[in-house]
Amino acid sequence: MKKINQVAVVGGTHGNEFSGIYLLRKWQKSPDLLAREGLNVETLFANPKGFEENKRYLDCDLNRQFTLEDLANPALANYEQSRAKVINAQLGPKGNAKSDFIIDLHNTTSNMGPTLILLKSDDFNKKMGAYVLAKMPEAIVVYEDQVSMEEHYFLASIAPQGVIVEIGPQPQSVIRQDVLDWMETMTQTILDFVALYNNNQLPELPASYDAYKYTESLTLPQDEDGERIGMVHKNVQDNDFKPLSKGAPIFTLFDGGEITYQGEYEAYPHFINEAAYYDNNLAMSLAEKITITLD
Known part of the structure; x- marks a missing residue:
């Protein structure tokens, strides 16, 4: 796998999931918090109108609009479908993306704690799961690798590598400190991992988890x-x-x-x-x- 250089941290894919949105605001004011040697890290607020109207979405779920077929279909032109095409142009295009890696930040009302959802089960992702668990023993790792990145419809699938950070329980349109802290810690830990992986400097990891x-x-x-x-x-x-x-x-x-x-x-x-x-x-x-x- 080639080195990861271009990283996108995305929040507000759903407009009423507040942790990622408020963390983006923090990081945009202090971009040094996301800076890692060898990485160009950008932030993206995915669904600003959803946030303005305090809704998960206006017309349809933005995080289900990123198949190649849908992105290429000009007839799919409601707000979220149009946003998906704009985001794909900015971070992608899917299949030949400018971004090497996407971290998409989400909240859930379910009692899932700090959960890392991996969309692939290659060496990079397996080691990422091990590293995150070593640094955050309270974390949970879930593999949703039942289809290829090309077939996934998630925003994080625009890039060759992408993960979903899913933290709960948090009610919609609410901020909880414990949940926000978990999200920030997990995001920082993932960025640490990417920088170390790039340079073959990972610490010794457990043989299995x-x-x-x-x-x-x-x-x-x-x-x-x-x-x-x-x-x-x-x-x-x-x-x-x-x-x-x-x-x-x-x-x-x-x-x-x-x-x-x-x-x-x-x-x-x-x-x-x-x-x-x-x-x-x-x-x-x-x-x-x-x-x-x-x-």
Whole structure:
């Protein structure tokens, strides 16, 4: 892999996720805080109108607009679709990007703590996960490498390398100090890692570590008319990354009944009851626990 020189730190992809937005303001006033030898680090406020109107998005989710097909489609021209094309021109274009690496900053209402989402499982990303965990033992590493960067629709997939920093729990349109501090620490740690990786100066890392691999998403229970008939079970709520075995209750129905987990693998729920996902009726994501071994 060639050295990473051009780095973009992106905040405000969703206008009501405040930690990244206020950190960007801080870093724009004091760019030396992001400076690393050999790196050119720029910051980007992705969805300013969403922030102005205190909404996740105006027309559609900006963080789902970055497939090559959608970026090339001039008919997709609402606010977020247009912003995606502008951002792609600034940081990309995807497939031949000016940016080598993107860090996209997000908040979740779910009790996920400081979570690093990796979109690839190559040497660079595996070592990044190990380094972040060594510096932040409270962190969680999730791999969403089920498709290639070219196929991903996330903003961070514009560049050949990109990660999502996902920190919670934080309500929409709120700032929490613990959450903001975690986001700042993780971002600084990632930048430290990139500078060290470039120069073959990484410290000794553990030979292996535990991580999670996204498998599927579950929807809230509905009736035949599409009306919601239940909610996330209280035993699951706030228990992100706690194991869920077959037969365990996962949803409570409004009539008092329960739906149990019937998967054939031990699942680790996350993004549990994420407020932003209610428009898609999503209840949680599931992952399997995996062991990452460094080469």
